[in-house]
């Protein structure tokens with residue numbers, strides 16, 4: 526059995542194309558692409574590279590999934606803050622109007638994604654007022670923190686609609702969602718929320 530030409534200790538089983546000699550697996554792993562000028566054709570290098578890349582890709586996709594969840598929560602705050610603030614200004618606002626406003630924003634944003642052309646929400650009166658407020662919050666967030674893009678905004682409108690419908694079904698006066706919202710998302714709280722967010726990003 527040959528002895529490794531690099532460490533002169535361990536058994537050498539790998540034909541190393543960088544030193545044209547037999548080396549051990551430990552030296553191969555330790556000195557690969559560092560002390561050894563490994564050619565891309567080396568099967569030991571190729572195998573190690575494939576394992577490393579698979580690991581990196583997994584880390585990246587997991588990190589991005591966490592980021593996607595975070596962006597979704599942040600966007601949901603912005604959308605709901607618009608509702609909360611608008612409801613404070615319009616005390617008789619109903620969950621049904623909130624649903625209609627969210628639907629019109631989702632629809633406008635989806636048409637914008639498909640057409641590439643700016644689209645206005647199709648609603649009237651107070652529902653249109655709330656829809657515009659939601660879009661203003663989205664715009665403010667884009668300027669401050671770079672999200673949400675339209676696909677995310679449409680998704681969040683859909684998710685919040687589900688929440689409104691779920692809570693709305695359980696309230697008798699048709700304002701159950703608005704009532705519960707004002708506890709979690711106080712009116713006029715978007716600036717403070719974004720300030721906290723950017724401060725925590727800066728210090729982390």
Ligand SMILES: [Zn+2]
Pocket residue numbers: 529530531532533534535548549550551552553
């Ligand atoms: Zn060795």
